[in-house]
Amino acid sequence: MNAPVRLIACEKQLIPDIAERICHGNVVSMFRSILTFIFIYSSQSLGCDDWFAKLKIENSKNCESLCVIADTDMSTFRCPDRCESLCNQASENIYGLTDDEIKFCKENKLDCLRAYKETWSAEKICLKIYPVSDVNDESDACRHYVWSILLAKSIGTIKAETVLNAHENNPREPKNQQAMDLANNRLGLLDYQKMKSKKITDEEITKSFIEQLKKNSLIILKQNYKSTGGLP
Amino acid sequence: MKKLLVAMLVLGVLIISTVIYGQTFWGGETMSSQKVKKKWGSEKYNAEAFKAGTYLDKSKMAYSIMTDKKLLEQPYEKIRELFGENDGFYFIDSYPTYIIQRGKNHSEETWQLVFRMNSKFKVRDVIMHKNCCDK
Numbered sequence: 051m052n053a054p055v056r057l058i059a060c061e062k063q064l065i066p067d068i069a070e071r072i073c074h075g076n077v078v079s080m081f082r083s084i085l086t087f088i089f090i091y092s093s094q095s096l097g098c099d100d101w102f103a104k105l106k107i108e109n110s111k112n113c114e115s116l117c118v119i120a121d122t123d124m125s126t127f128r129c130p131d132r133c134e135s136l137c138n139q140a141s142e143n144i145y146g147l148t149d150d151e152i153k154f155c156k157e158n159k160l161d162c163l164r165a166y167k168e169t170w171s172a173e174k175i176c177l178k179i180y181p182v183s184d185v186n187d188e189s190d191a192c193r194h195y196v197w198s199i200l201l202a203k204s205i206g207t208i209k210a211e212t213v214l215n216a217h218e219n220n221p222r223e224p225k226n227q228q229a230m231d232l233a234n235n236r237l238g239l240l241d242y243q244k245m246k247s248k249k250i251t252d253e254e255i256t257k258s259f260i261e262q263l264k265k266n267s268l269i270i271l272k273q274n275y276k277s278t279g280g281l282p
Numbered sequence: 283m284k285k286l287l288v289a290m291l292v293l294g295v296l297i298i299s300t301v302i303y304g305q306t307f308w309g310g311e312t313m314s315s316q317k318v319k320k321k322w323g324s325e326k327y328n329a330e331a332f333k334a335g336t337y338l339d340k341s342k343m344a345y346s347i348m349t350d351k352k353l354l355e356q357p358y359e360k361i362r363e364l365f366g367e368n369d370g371f372y373f374i375d376s377y378p379t380y381i382i383q384r385g386k387n388h389s390e391e392t393w394q395l396v397f398r399m400n401s402k403f404k405v406r407d408v409i410m411h412k413n414c415c416d417k
Binding site: 077173183184185189227 | 310347359369370371373374375376379381384385386387388390392401403413414415
């Protein structure tokens with residue numbers, strides 16, 4: 051039934067039994083339409099990202115003009131409307147990800163989001179032990195050790211290793227800091243693989259970290275808590 | 283009509299919750315420059331004095347650093363040269379981050395200035411971020 055007919059049917063109650071079903075189902079239909087729209091729009095957005103990536107023009111000064119005239123097909127014909135944001139998105143990587151992280155994120159959108167979320171979870175766990183998140187100290191070692199376990203738990207060991215290495219592939223980070231982080235990441239992954247239950251809790255991760263700290267297995271460049279055995 | 287209003291209300295609550303959760307999710311707790319000014323004052327910053335200064339000295343200069351437009355688009359190397367080595371942490375090790383108030387335990391707040399970088403590692407913005415605690 052087309053929209054005007056449905057409207058008349060609802061207002062005038064011309065066809066009572068059908069009107070009852072259609073008019074009272076309006077909210078549900080509307081919701082369904084909104085959800086469908088969101089779904090289609092988001093799929094299209096993801097499609098546009100891929101379409102844009104294939105153009106390989108993100109670093110070009112004429113990104114927008116090249117993007118607008120690029121070939122499209124039935125699934126990407128609306129993508130040129132988004133050229134401005136696609137070009138800006140490419141030049142403004144707001145979260146300071148490394149090139150390898152960007153590559154991983156483009157290929158694994160959901161895992162990328164999970165990995166990002168776990169960075170904050172790791173920091174939160176370590177802030178329960180240490181009062182401040184510092185660099186190169188015990189809190190730094192904690193973040194990397196905990197993050198690697200949370201990542202392995204969330205996206206699997208192989209992808210976790212990819213993300214962890216991608217995160218450290220940062221030319222601006224001093225080599226000694228990079229080595230410290232990689233070593234502590236590795237220890238976290240190895241410990242996760244040894245764990246019997248893969249549904250490890252935050253408390254168990256914390257306990258495992260403290261054990262490694264006591265065994266001096268973690269690499270720490272700046273010992274802020276040396277006099278108290280690595281703990282505050 | 284009533285159902286429509288309820289549906290819109292539910293949708294509104296969902297959107298607001300997502301925005302609130304998203305703000306914390308994407309960056310943690312921050313303090314606006316106006317609140318920074320009110321809390322620590324607005325002393326004009328001097329990079330050398332900041333580098334060598336105490337947390338108290340640094341905190342007084344925080345507002346002028348946050349609001350200095352000239353620092354925007356400055357490269358990572360320039361910020362490190364001006365303000366020295368990181369002593370805080372925000373998301374990745376290579377965001378220049380400087381603690382301006384350091385809590386001694388979990389009940390004391392720690393605040394840090396963060397120079398957030400864009401993909402070209404130039405300053406995108408400067409924020410005051412809470413690096414800690416139970417409070």
